[in-house]
Amino acid sequence: MTDHFASSRFVLPAIAAVADDALAARLQHLLDCKTKPLGSLGRLERLAVQIGLIQGRAAPQLVQPQLLVFAGDHGLAEQGVSAYPSDVTWQMVENFLAGGAAVSVLARQHDLALTVVDAGVRHTFEPRPGLQLRKIAAGTQDASSGPAMSVAQCEAALAAGGETVRERPGNAVLLGEMGIGNTSSASLLMARLCGLPIEDCVGRGTGLDDAGLAHKQAVLRRALQTNQAARAPLEVLAAFGGFEIAMMVGAALQAAHERRLIVVDGFITSAAMLVASVLAPSVLDYCVFAHRSGERGHGLLLQHLRAEPLLDLQMRLGEGSGGALAWPLIVSSLRLLDEMASFESAGVSERTAVV
Ligand SMILES: O=C(O)c1ccc[n+]([C@@H]2O[C@H](COP(=O)([O-])O)[C@@H](O)[C@H]2O)c1
Numbered sequence: 001m002t003d004h005f006a007s008s009r010f011v012l013p014a015i016a017a018v019a020d021d022a023l024a025a026r027l028q029h030l031l032d033c034k035t036k037p038l039g040s041l042g043r044l045e046r047l048a049v050q051i052g053l054i055q056g057r058a059a060p061q062l063v064q065p066q067l068l069v070f071a072g073d074h075g076l077a078e079q080g081v082s083a084y085p086s087d088v089t090w091q092m093v094e095n096f097l098a099g100g101a102a103v104s105v106l107a108r109q110h111d112l113a114l115t116v117v118d119a120g121v122r123h124t125f126e127p128r129p130g131l132q133l134r135k136i137a138a139g140t141q142d143a144s145s146g147p148a149m150s151v152a153q154c155e156a157a158l159a160a161g162g163e164t165v166r167e168r169p170g171n172a173v174l175l176g177e178m179g180i181g182n183t184s185s186a187s188l189l190m191a192r193l194c195g196l197p198i199e200d201c202v203g204r205g206t207g208l209d210d211a212g213l214a215h216k217q218a219v220l221r222r223a224l225q226t227n228q229a230a231r232a233p234l235e236v237l238a239a240f241g242g243f244e245i246a247m248m249v250g251a252a253l254q255a256a257h258e259r260r261l262i263v264v265d266g267f268i269t270s271a272a273m274l275v276a277s278v279l280a281p282s283v284l285d286y287c288v289f290a291h292r293s294g295e296r297g298h299g300l301l302l303q304h305l306r307a308e309p310l311l312d313l314q315m316r317l318g319e320g321s322g323g324a325l326a327w328p329l330i331v332s333s334l335r336l337l338d339e340m341a342s343f344e345s346a347g348v349s350e351r352t353a354v355v
């Protein structure tokens, strides 16, 4: 346990750093022996090495990938910081479950087990398969007039996120989210934890126009001012909130503890990984950042995390859609490591030594 948790019920899971120079060299050697010019699989080679290190073996495999979409509502949305009304959050949860959302299509296409988690939606859902009811409260409080949630609620959300992962099988989790107003939460977390001007961290979210963006910036400046005193990681998370964001933090910490691969989606999911990395820096060893979202601020956040996203499709949808799209690339990196012939086995001439 670290100091942050001195008086808390949430226990930070132990996370091992994945550094193993001998295994990294072995994995790279295996890739270098494959029938291809040295290094020619580029980013896919680093990906295969990373997953090998996470699993601590030279023949890594991915089994039963779990796509977890955490949903929550935001009191801050009442300040007009989104182009859409809060009701879209619960309506989209229904759409995820009915199979009609982008992430539902992609999860089907790529055989990803999709679970939607009600982290704090302002709506009562009927229980059904594929839906986990873990509501902390019916939406957060308005962060422009006080903390979005109490520290106790924040801890409960972290714990619930961890339990969601613990209960699921497999060795890979893809994280996604749904919550009208949550780009505001993500921007506030980024500004406070990275020490950046809020203007560099704010974008148009679901599609604000210029006036809407200016208004959003003014509201977020007020939220930062109101929560001026929040500096410790858990206080910052509680102040700027998002029950779905806090649950993604807990889910990532638990996944890394269990040495599972974590596939990170867009801006909001990355902000959750920022919080997780402040609590436990080695969590980033377990993360693959699926894409650079079109949301202003995401590029800078990825730079801050020293993350190298796999894709840039100018998407800004969330839901875990970027993670689901990156999944086949991740699988391919391991198939290439496993199945490609070596120069020796295929009888192909090796690189000529330059004299
Ligand atoms: O993933 C992203 O980068 C991303 C960028 C912009 C918007 N979103 C999605 O849009 C919603 C938040 O946007 P907003 O404008 O309501 O703050 C939320 O449901 C997110 O999943 C997601």
Ligand SMILES: Cc1cc2nc[nH]c2cc1C
Pocket (backbone or CB within 6 Å): 084, 088, 092, 177, 178, 179, 206, 317, 318, 319
């Ligand atoms: C329709 C809609 C779908 C979404 N999916 C994730 N965020 C979203 C926001 C809106 C508005």
